[in-house]
Amino acid sequence: MFIKLGILFLVFAALFYLHDYLPRLFGFLGRRIGQLSRLGKELVTGDEVPDSVLAEIEAGAGDLLLIKALSNSPRSPKSDQTVSVDRIGAQLASKAKRQKIPYRFIVVDDPTPNACAIPGGSILVTDSLLDICSSPNEIAGVLAHEIQHIDCRHALNSLAKNFAVRKLLRIGGPMLRKAADFFEITISRGFEREQEFEADLEGGRLAKRADFDPRGLASLLEKLAAMEPLENNLRLEDIPFFSSHPPMPERISKLRKRFG
Numbered sequence: 001m002f003i004k005l006g007i008l009f010l011v012f013a014a015l016f017y018l019h020d021y022l023p024r025l026f027g028f029l030g031r032r033i034g035q036l037s038r039l040g041k042e043l044v045t046g047d048e049v050p051d052s053v054l055a056e057i058e059a060g061a062g063d064l065l066l067i068k069a070l071s072n073s074p075r076s077p078k079s080d081q082t083v084s085v086d087r088i089g090a091q092l093a094s095k096a097k098r099q100k101i102p103y104r105f106i107v108v109d110d111p112t113p114n115a116c117a118i119p120g121g122s123i124l125v126t127d128s129l130l131d132i133c134s135s136p137n138e139i140a141g142v143l144a145h146e147i148q149h150i151d152c153r154h155a156l157n158s159l160a161k162n163f164a165v166r167k168l169l170r171i172g173g174p175m176l177r178k179a180a181d182f183f184e185i186t187i188s189r190g191f192e193r194e195q196e197f198e199a200d201l202e203g204g205r206l207a208k209r210a211d212f213d214p215r216g217l218a219s220l221l222e223k224l225a226a227m228e229p230l231e232n233n234l235r236l237e238d239i240p241f242f243s244s245h246p247p248m249p250e251r252i253s254k255l256r257k258r259f260g
C-alpha cells in the first residue's frame with residue numbers, strides 16, 4: 001500500500017514540476033521528427049523541400065566559406081565592372097530554379113582568371129577573368145555556369161551522401177564547420193565531369209531564359225584556348241577554374257552542338 005502511494009506521489013510530483021517543460025519537450029521531438037521526414041524525402045528524391053534541412057546547412061556553411069575566401073582574395077571596390085556583374089547576375093538569378101537562394105555576385109581582386117560557386121549562393125569571379133570577357137553574354141556564360149552548380153545542388157548532394165543523418169540534424173557550430181570544410185575540398189578538387197557538363201549546358205539554358213546569348217560561355221572558352229599561354233606563361237590547366245574541368249575542346253564541342 002505504501003509503495004503504491006509512493007509511486008503515485010512521484011508521478012504527481014513529476015507532472016507538477018515538469019508541466020512547464022513537457023510542451024517544450026514534445027515540441028522539440030516534433031521538430032526533429034519533421035526534420036527527419038523532410039531530410040529523408042530530399043535524400044530519396046534529390047529535390048529540395050520547404051524548410052530544407054540541407055539548405056539550412058548549406059547557407060550556414062557557405063557563409064563561413066565566403067569569409068575565408070574573401071580573406072584570401074579581397075572584394076574589388078565598386079566600379080562599372082562590379083555593377084555590371086551585379087546586374088547580369090541578378091538577371092540570371094531571377095530565372096534560376098532555387099528561388100529561395102540569396103544569390104550574391106562578388107568580384108574579387110586576383111590576377112588569376114578564375115570563378116567559383118560557394119554553396120549557399122555566393123558566386124565569386126576574379127577581375128582578371130572579367131577583363132578577358134568582351135561582352136555581357138560572355139560574363140553571363142561564366143556566371144550562369146556557376147549558378148548551375150548551386151541550382152543543381154552539386155556540392156549539396158555530395159554532402160548528403162557523405163554525412164550521416166544524425167550528424168546533419170546537429171545544425172550549428174562544429175557541424176557547420178565540418179560542412180564548410182567539405183565544401184571547400186569539393187570546390188578545390190573540382191566537381192565531377194558530368195556535373196561540369198551539366199553546369200555548362202544548364203548554364204546555357206539559364207542564360208537563354210534570362211535573355212542572354214547561350215553561346216556566351218563557348219565564345220569565352222574559345223577565346224581563352226586561343227590565348228594560351230596567358231600572361232606570365234600561365235596555362236589554363238594551371239588555373240583552378242579550368243584545371244578541374246573536362247578538356248576545353250570537349251566542352252566547346254558540346255556547347256556548340258547544343259547552342260550553335
